[in-house]
Amino acid sequence: MDYKKLDLFTPMIVVLLVFVYLIFAYIGFYYHIRELIGVNINTIGIILLGLIFYILGYYISKHLLKNKELTINKPRLDKLTGKKFVLTLVILGILLQIINLVYLGGIPLLSGHLKARAATRIWLLSYLLFLPSINILLAKYNDKKYYLLFVIGLILFALTGYRTTAIAIVLSVLITAYYTKDLPWEYLILALLGIFLLLLIVGYVAVKSIEWQTWTLNPIELLFYRAGYTLQVLGHAVVLQGSTHGQLLYNTLTGFMKSTDPRVIVGSTTLGYAHSTTSMIFGPALLDFGLYAMLIQMLLIGFIIGVLYNIQKSLNTAFVGLYAMLLAHVIIWIETGPTDLVILLFFLIAIIIVLLTVKTKKGGNI
Numbered sequence: 001m002d003y004k005k006l007d008l009f010t011p012m013i014v015v016l017l018v019f020v021y022l023i024f025a026y027i028g029f030y031y032h033i034r035e036l037i038g039v040n041i042n043t044i045g046i047i048l049l050g051l052i053f054y055i056l057g058y059y060i061s062k063h064l065l066k067n068k069e070l071t072i073n074k075p076r077l078d079k080l081t082g083k084k085f086v087l088t089l090v091i092l093g094i095l096l097q098i099i100n101l102v103y104l105g106g107i108p109l110l111s112g113h114l115k116a117r118a119a120t121r122i123w124l125l126s127y128l129l130f131l132p133s134i135n136i137l138l139a140k141y142n143d144k145k146y147y148l149l150f151v152i153g154l155i156l157f158a159l160t161g162y163r164t165t166a167i168a169i170v171l172s173v174l175i176t177a178y179y180t181k182d183l184p185w186e187y188l189i190l191a192l193l194g195i196f197l198l199l200l201i202v203g204y205v206a207v208k209s210i211e212w213q214t215w216t217l218n219p220i221e222l223l224f225y226r227a228g229y230t231l232q233v234l235g236h237a238v239v240l241q242g243s244t245h246g247q248l249l250y251n252t253l254t255g256f257m258k259s260t261d262p263r264v265i266v267g268s269t270t271l272g273y274a275h276s277t278t279s280m281i282f283g284p285a286l287l288d289f290g291l292y293a294m295l296i297q298m299l300l301i302g303f304i305i306g307v308l309y310n311i312q313k314s315l316n317t318a319f320v321g322l323y324a325m326l327l328a329h330v331i332i333w334i335e336t337g338p339t340d341l342v343i344l345l346f347f348l349i350a351i352i353i354v355l356l357t358v359k360t361k362k363g364g365n366i
Contacts, residue, residue, distance in 0.1 A: 008188075009175045011058045011305045014330055015051050021227055021280075021334050022047070028228025033221055036228040039235035046238050046291070050282045053295045057302025061310065068360040070314045077357040081318040086137045090149050093130025096122055097156040109161040118160045124255075124342050127157065131169060132349055135321030139176045163199060164336055168328045170195050175324035179312065199223075230278050230335055236270035237283040242290040244269055248339060249288050255341030262339035281333040297338070305330060308350060311358060319358075322350040 022044075029038040100122040101107070108118040130153050137146050150173050158166040174191050177183060183191075200219040217225055248262045255262075262284065267277035269287055279287070281301075285294040308326055312319040329343045338344065 009178055009324075009327060011302065011309050011327070012055070013327075014305075014334065015055065017331055018047065018051060018281075018334055022231070024224050024227035025231040026228070028224035031224070033217065033225045033228065036225065036232065038228075039231055043231070043235040043238050046286070046294075047234075047280075047282060049291075050294055050298045053298040054302035057299040057304075058306035058309075060299075061303045061306030065307065065310045065360070070311060071359045071361070072315055072317070073357045073359065077318065077353075080353055080357065081136050081140055083137075083141055086133045086140075087146075089129045089133035090137055090146075090153070093126045093128075093133060094149065094153050094156060096126035096129065097153070097160075100126060101156065101159060107159050109159050115161040118162070123160065127165065128342055128345055130157075131172065132322065132325055132346060134169075135172050135176050135325050136318045137321075138173060139180050139316075139321035139324070140318045142180050158198075164332050167195060167199055168325075168332055170198060171331065172321075172324040172328035175327060176321050179316070179320045179324070226335070230280055233266065233270050233277050233279045234283045234286075237266075237279045237286045240269060241286050242288070244287045246288050248284045252284075252339050252341055252344070263336075266337075266339070278336045278339075280335060281330075281337050284337045284339050301330060301338075304347065304351070308354070311354060315358070318353070322353060326350055 026038075028036045100118070100120055103120065103122065104114050104118060106114050108115040134146075134150055134153060138150065150169070154166060154169050157169060174188075174195065177191075178188065200223060244265060247260075247265050251260050251262045251265060261276060263276040263278060264274055266279050266283065266287065267273065267275035270279065271277060282294050282298075285297045305323075305326060308319065308323040312323040325346055329346065333343075
């Protein structure tokens with residue numbers, strides 16, 4: 001069987017991974033890891049509704065692009081994604097991350113105090129430059145020597161202690177390679193196992209290095225606990241719909257200023273005390289504006305991801321890297337939720353590039 005025919009990284013993988021996440025959470029509930037107690041059926045119903053609207057958004061994108069021929073404005077795309085330009089951005093992103101670590105005066109992965117200060121404006125700019133550029137570089141120019149830059153960047157960003165950043169880099173590059181290289185299935189399985197191990201190691205080292213917390217869980221228990229804990233927080237968000245009145249969105253959009261971390265607001269609202277907490281992809285919109293806002297959010301995410309998926313399947317080139325970058329973050333949002341400015345900026349970059357370089361006309365069929 002040719003696994004390539006399965007197209008593993010369609011937008012529908014998000015739906016599958018949400019169910020995997022729920023299984024992990026229920027393992028945590030079953031064993032009562034750190035006194036996890038579970039959630040009520042209403043929370044599961046909200047999740048299913050959100051997934052239905054995500055799927056609906058994806059199929060709307062397919063319908064709109066059906067019987068359309070996609071063409072590229074090549075001179076404009078080459079100007080935006082030229083090799084020298086993109087390579088410069090990758091190197092600049094790496095250099096800025098080195099400067100950030102020097103500025104912090106240590107390795108945040110090994111210190112909770114440094115990790116709390118690691119997401120500086122320098123970090124935001126370095127990540128904003130590095131991630132889209134490395135994926136575009138590998139997708140459009142597909143040269144093995146550029147994978148060295150990927151490894152260097154991965155190591156530097158992993159040292160900040162943010163497991164989501166490290167996972168996003170690895171996962172997006174894997175998706176890019178999946179669509180641009182003829183990867184044997186053995187390599188794909190090894191890569192997925194590697195991502196899983198990276199998730200365990202970086203997450204475990206990061207929490208063990210937080211000086212003011214005591215953790216007795218092993219890495220596997222920690223994985224199930226985080227899933228169960230996050231699902232329980234979503235359960236609180238379901239009950240407290242609309243209670244933050246847009247604060248999460250406001251503080252996300254003003255993340256480059258001295259605003260409050262949206263995840264701390266999530267913790268304060270759902271748990272009653274200041275604590276950086278995630279509430280799955282569904283939680284922030286529920287807390288800010290209620291059920292209808294969450295459903296609109298899921299519809300829009302499904303639509304945008306669907307458009308990028310169909311464009312990259314039809315046109316390849318740099319659009320593969322853009323799709324890989326966005327899909328990787330939507331997968332990560334399953335746990336964390338859309339509360340990071342830099343990721344919203346990635347969506348904005350992808351949308352602008354598509355609007356400037358892609359044209360549609362009747363007659364073709366994706």
